[in-house]
Amino acid sequence: MEKDNFVIRAMHKSEVDIAINWAAQEGWNPGDCDALSYYCADPHGFLIGLLNNQPIAVISAIKYDTAFGFIGFYIVKPEFRGQGYGYQIWQAAMAYLSGCNVGLDGVVTQQDNYRKSGFELAYRNIRYEGVLETAHFKNQSQPDGATICEVDEDLIEGYETQFFPAQRARFNLQWRAQSNACALNLKKSGKICGYGVIRACQTGYKIGPLYADCAQNAKALALALISEVEKNVAGPVTVFIDTPEQNSAAVAVAESLGMSIAFETARMYTGKFPDLPIGQTFGVASFEIG
Incomplete structure (x- = not known):
């Protein structure tokens, strides 16, 4: 053109x-x-x-x-x-x-x-920002009946599929394989019930995506991801999470971590709104790519 x-x-x-x-x-x-x-x-x-x-x-x-x-x-x-x-x-x-x-x-x-x-x-997506130390949340960092572990590559693709309107396995694999990233999942009875990635950004670290079957597990997973960063960073960690506002549990998790609103975006579509499990979406991967 x-x-x-x-x-x-x-x-x-x-x-x-x-x-x-x-x-x-x-x-x-x-x-x-x-x-x-x-x-x-x-x-x-x-x-x-x-x-x-x-x-x-x-x-x-x-x-x-x-x-x-x-x-x-x-x-x-x-x-x-x-x-x-x-x-x-x-x-x-x-x-x-x-x-x-x-x-x-x-x-x-x-x-x-x-x-x-x-x-x-x-709906609106809200970016929450906070300076966090996981030591302050020791009594709140235990998942409910699940185990936090390294990503199970045999199961993760099937789990992630439900959270996006199209197949994007190649992107997902590269996203968690970034040299500046850490990925973890939650497993319960041999099945994945949560998944998150934290990566270094121009400023601080961003958690996204963050999926979980309940607020307690989402919070435990977020704290586990931040804990992985703390192994290589001295002092508190600046963290961002982009949360769907209509998931009130996700908003509550961010606020319970002492995070505050940085800015917001309008999630919009030209066609029918995709039927996605927003209630299990505690953080989106990226405002730029969905």
């Missing part, structure tokens, strides 16, 4: 870091090693807009399958905003996802603009 020396094309693998770095500059606090995981989700889904061969706009349009996609990393360099370049790359992304039910986590104030493209609000 080309107009007035503005070209939109798919990013090369090495260019995904441009979107990551711009997201960091916007204060979105991406993970240090997120780029490869995002690329694994859809190698064709990152678009870049070049003006006179210089990058000025990015967006991700991850097509998980022919039925579901997710928009993220919608950023135009500040000096080029309001000139139509963002709208052009937005249109290119939506064209790539044509025929899909498309989801996004957008800035709440932009909901009206997203509605013009057919998106409707499903």
Whole structure:
């Protein structure tokens, strides 16, 4: 796509870091090693807009399958905003996802603009932030009838499938294999009943996803993940969790850890809201990829 020396094309693998770095500059606090995981989700889904061969706009349009996609990393360099370049790359992304039910986590104030493209609000996601030391929660860190252990790779794919509208096994595998990440699951009677990943970000550490069958187990799993970080970090750990607001138990867990609201997003879809176990979703993997 080309107009007035503005070209939109798919990013090369090495260019995904441009979107990551711009997201960091916007204060979105991406993970240090997120780029490869995002690329694994859809190698064709990152678009870049070049003006006179210089990058000025990015967006991700991850097509998980022919039925579901997710928009993220919608950023135009500040000096080029309001000139139509963002709208052009937005249109290119939506064209790539044509025929899909498309989801996004957008800035709440932009909901009206997203509605013009057919998106409707499903619920809010809230980012909680806290500076934590697990020693303060010793009496609250025991799971209810479950065991916290390393991820069971034979069972985890089947467990994760229920939490997302499309199959994304390749992304999930790379997500927990990041060099700066730790993944744990909860098992009860030989079955997985909880799963979480913590990874280093530009600032602090982010837990996501965080799934569990109950609030007590979600909290125990979160504290176990933070404890793994504490083995290599001196002092308290700055932690973020992105929680679906409509899961009141998840909100209660974050608040019981002394975390406070950092900001929020609007989870929106162009089609029917996916039937997902929100009551067991205590933290989403990423605002940028769903």
